[in-house]
Amino acid sequence: MLQAFEGALGRQLTGEVKECNPEILNNVIAVEQAMVKAAQEANATVINSTFHHFSPYGVSGVVVIQESHLAVHTWPEYGFATIDFFTCGEHVYPQRALNYLAKAFEGKHIDISDTLRGDTNALQEQALSDSFPYT
Amino acid sequence: MLQAFEGALGRQLTGEVKECNPEILNNVIAVEQAMVKAAQEANATVINSTFHHFSPYGVSGVVVIQESHLAVHTWPEYGFATIDFFTCGEHVYPQRALNYLAKAFEGKHIDISDTLRGDTNALQEQALSDSFPYT
Numbered sequence: 001m002l003q004a005f006e007g008a009l010g011r012q013l014t015g016e017v018k019e020c021n022p023e024i025l026n027n028v029i030a031v032e033q034a035m036v037k038a039a040q041e042a043n044a045t046v047i048n049s050t051f052h053h054f055s056p057y058g059v060s061g062v063v064v065i066q067e068s069h070l071a072v073h074t075w076p077e078y079g080f081a082t083i084d085f086f087t088c089g090e091h092v093y094p095q096r097a098l099n100y101l102a103k104a105f106e107g108k109h110i111d112i113s114d115t116l117r118g119d120t121n122a123l124q125e126q127a128l129s130d131s132f133p134y135t
Numbered sequence: 136m137l138q139a140f141e142g143a144l145g146r147q148l149t150g151e152v153k154e155c156n157p158e159i160l161n162n163v164i165a166v167e168q169a170m171v172k173a174a175q176e177a178n179a180t181v182i183n184s185t186f187h188h189f190s191p192y193g194v195s196g197v198v199v200i201q202e203s204h205l206a207v208h209t210w211p212e213y214g215f216a217t218i219d220f221f222t223c224g225e226h227v228y229p230q231r232a233l234n235y236l237a238k239a240f241e242g243k244h245i246d247i248s249d250t251l252r253g254d255t256n257a258l259q260e261q262a263l264s265d266s267f268p269y270t
Contacts, residue, residue, distance in 0.1 A: 009210055009213065009215065009217075010208060010217055012149075012219075014147075014252075016252065016253065018258065022261065022263065022267070023267075023268050026267065026268055027268065047185070047187060048185055050182070050183055050185065050199050052182060052199070056263075056267075057263060057267065060199075060203055060204070061199070062197045062199055062204050062206070064185050064187070064195075064196070064197055068195060068206075068208055069195070069197050069206050071197070071203075071204050071206070071221065073145060073203055073221065073223065075144055075253065076263065076267075077260055077261055077262075077263050078144065078253070078255070078258040078259070078260055078261075079258075079259070079261065080144065080253055080258050082144075082145055082221070082252050082253060084147075084219065084221065086206065086208065086217070086219065088208065117149075117151065117217050118151065118210065118213070118215055118217060120213070123153065123213040123214075123215050124213070124214070125212055125213055126157065126212055126213075126214065127212075128157065128191075128192060128211060128212050132157070132158075132161065132191075132192065132211070133158050133161055133162065
């Protein structure tokens with residue numbers, strides 16, 4: 001896979017969106033549409049997506065993107081959603097996706113954490129040959 | 136959705152597995168099989184999974200489970216993989232999945248972080264009626 005940044009292989013943004021519209025958070029179609037659009041807003045290439053509704057309330061789902069994944073879990077009864085955007089590659093802007101989703105869910109607050117994954121200074125790169133297994 | 140623990144709606148374990156077998160990390164079938172088995176080892180209910188291979192090296196994929204999601208990204212050229220297990224519900228044991236995957240990838244080290252998501256003390260629960268939209 002690509003490197004996210006100089007010195008790291010991946011980057012992970014996690015968001016907690018509060019005081020959202022519960023009806024939107026419970027609507028599996030609305031949540032999936034917002035997530036796919038958010039990935040596109042971040043300049044990510046969508047491969048596919050899979051979402052499901054929980055009983056009695058809530059939606060859970062993942063958009064698989066070429067550059068990694070974007071996941072959501074919602075608790076309408078708390079007006080709350082978690083978002084995870086894991087990305088590699090320099091041409092994806094995960095912050096845009098989180099901002100887009102906070103608006104789409106009509107959330108009043110979003111707390112974002114930003115973590116780099118895979119410190120390349122601590123990892124040893126091996127030169128893999130062209131004949132390396134590709135399965 | 137369910138609560139993961141008293142006081143939190145979700146729990147997220149992230150793992151960084153080092154010095155893995157590069158051939159396993161580059162084998163999309165082997166990685167997907169290990170991930171599905173890992174979810175089952177954790178007592179999670181698998182809904183579906185989607186994996187793809189990167190050019191020239193690496194695998195990326197997600198297992199969607201009833202209780203949330205399990206994602207992996209691999210860099211065979213560094214012998215390195217990241218694992219994310221987001222779960223809610225009390226009957227899932229994500230640590231078992233991470234341990235299973237470290238062995239399946241023949242990794243020599245795994246660093247694990249454990250984070251609770253959605254502090255219920257800071258969130259306000261609303262009583263949603265039976266007629267609340269289920270879409």
